[in-house]
Amino acid sequence: MSAVAIIGVAGIVKRPFCTLLCCLPQTWNWRNTGRIYDFVTCTEVAEYFHQPSRxxxxxxxxxxxxxWLALMTCFQSDDTRFADWHYRRDPTHVVFYREATLRRLAGRHGWHCEIPCPNVALMRKESA
Structure with a gap:
């Protein structure tokens, strides 16, 4: 059976083909039950991480x-416009990512990183 985790919406959804683990950014304080997943999405959540490394x-x-980890967030790409950037002005957004930051983060975890389109990173964990 495949398992999928979706981080960014509320609730837990179970289907015959997969299990979806879901939580809101404000309720990210989940407990790892030891379950592992084939695919985890982190959509508009990573900018709320007060301790991104953890x-x-x-x-x-x-x-x-x-x-796979699929991450979607508004990438910070233009230093000259940072002060007026709408994403920065949201007081709940505490961390911002560049493409290079996500590639480095992926390397640190042994993940392969692809940026298929703006504001999306797909990271694949090395096979055992």
Whole structure:
């Protein structure tokens, strides 16, 4: 049976083909039950991480070898416009990512990183 975790919406959804673990950014204080997933999405959540290093270790623990982490957040790309950037003005957004930051983060965790389109990173955990 495949397992999928979706981080960014509320509730837990179970289907015959997969299990979806879901939580809101404000309720990210989940407990790792030891379950691992083939695919985890982190959609409009990573910008709320007060301790990104810890949170990405937690996400890594959710991924099975060969599993995927899909991350979507508004990438910070233009220093000259940062002061007026709408994303920065949201007081709940406490951390911002560049493409290079996500590639480095992926390397630190042994993930392969692809940026298929603006504001989306797909990271694949090494197979065992």
């Amino acid at each position: 949170e990405f270790r937690r996400l890594d623990a959710l991924l099975r070898p060969g599993g």
